[in-house]
Amino acid sequence: xxxxxxxxxxxxxxxxxxxxxxxxxxxxxxxxxxxxxxxxxxxxxxxxxxxxxxxxxxxxxxxxxxxxxxxxxxxxxxxxxxxxxxxxxxxxxxxxxxxxxxxxxxxxxxxxxxxxxxxxxxxxxxxxxxxxxxxxxxxxxxxxxxxxxxxxxxxxxxxxxxxxxxxxxxxxxxxxxxxxxxxxxxxxxxxxxxxxxxxxxxxxxxxxxxxxxxxxxxxxxxxxxxxxxxxxxxxxxxxxxxxxxxxxxxxxxxxxxxxxxxxxxxxxxxxxxxxxxxxxxxxxxxxxxxxxxxxxxxxxxxxxxxxxxxxxxxxxxxxxxxxxxxxxxxxxxxxxxxxxxxxxxxxxxxxxxxxxxxxxxxxxxxxxxxxxxxxxxxxxxxxxxxxxxxxxxxxxx
Numbered sequence: 001x002x003x004x005x006x007x008x009x010x011x012x013x014x015x016x017x018x019x020x021x022x023x024x025x026x027x028x029x030x031x032x033x034x035x036x037x038x039x040x041x042x043x044x045x046x047x048x049x050x051x052x053x054x055x056x057x058x059x060x061x062x063x064x065x066x067x068x069x070x071x072x073x074x075x076x077x078x079x080x081x082x083x084x085x086x087x088x089x090x091x092x093x094x095x096x097x098x099x100x101x102x103x104x105x106x107x108x109x110x111x112x113x114x115x116x117x118x119x120x121x122x123x124x125x126x127x128x129x130x131x132x133x134x135x136x137x138x139x140x141x142x143x144x145x146x147x148x149x150x151x152x153x154x155x156x157x158x159x160x161x162x163x164x165x166x167x168x169x170x171x172x173x174x175x176x177x178x179x180x181x182x183x184x185x186x187x188x189x190x191x192x193x194x195x196x197x198x199x200x201x202x203x204x205x206x207x208x209x210x211x212x213x214x215x216x217x218x219x220x221x222x223x224x225x226x227x228x229x230x231x232x233x234x235x236x237x238x239x240x241x242x243x244x245x246x247x248x249x250x251x252x253x254x255x256x257x258x259x260x261x262x263x264x265x266x267x268x269x270x271x272x273x274x275x276x277x278x279x280x281x282x283x284x285x286x287x288x289x290x291x292x293x294x295x296x297x298x299x300x301x302x303x304x305x306x307x308x309x310x311x312x313x314x315x316x317x318x319x320x321x322x323x324x325x326x327x328x329x330x331x332x333x334x335x336x337x338x339x340x341x342x343x344x345x346x347x348x349x350x351x352x353x354x355x356x357x358x359x360x361x362x363x364x365x366x367x368x369x370x371x372x373x374x375x376x377x378x379x380x381x382x383x384x385x386x387x388x389x390x391x392x393x394x395x396x397x
Contacts, residue, residue, distance in 0.1 A: 006245035009088035014231030047229030071106035072186035076232035096178035103342035156385025159342035182234030229338030233346035251394035253278030269308035271390035295332035345383035
């Protein structure tokens, strides 16, 4: 059985748009996607779907009477999945598996059903079946009329990359030839934002206070600046080296570390060190051109991941993000679209593929300039979630 895994399509729906041309165009500018949202009559910042994507979701919801009762997480996943199989050339006659997860699941719908129950003492007939996490892959399978296995799971913010790990495992085990994997998240609800505020990690910035309210990869920030975004992203995996491949999966790594606190990872992100080393075990480190970091915009999260990268790629404690470092070029997309929880890892995969396709590095506008690589041929993508569940995936052209 071949160990090579091809990514033959990737599709997303997010604040950046829903087609590769629009998404790439938005990556090329230095504007962020944050808008104001009112929470308890106070302004807070979020990253919502762009208007065209909102219209796609509205049309999808009206296309089938059964879809009207579905949560946004399910609808986002369905929209992205439709495009992905079209781009991959898959049909309902192809037997393929589906693993699309979410950190939070049907947050918006669950909160609405619960509020109605508090007010009336009664639950809607479909309250339970429409708020279970397994909804995502099962409804995508229904919409695509697929015949393979369906898996949904939550491994917090590394959910999408854990879905990719599952797909790779099924393919390499010979249990499937094709697998669709990814994540979907619709966390822009008052209660979810309030939870992030309670952890004291949410950005307190206003749009008029500065140009970039999320300071992901700013290693000198003195405040946490996490901002939530919404969206879904999926990719199509096929066993073997396919001509139509957008990229190949060169290595995968994963690790979980013992927690010092409910949401923390160690000072030098031991889980990331282990996951990166596993993904890079058959690779000369000098060949890694870019790392798309998890970097959610929190003080501890960004810095510990950076220290882990230093540990893996150099023994010099003097290495920095600036030029002259032995480190690969470092970037993240959370300064632009916020943290999409369970979908974030696959949106980072998409960013990596786009940079390789266009041979252009998309950096963080307020970070120091980095020494450019002549070519971008290998990109490492990181994700981690509450619980210290780290995943690293090495992609190549």
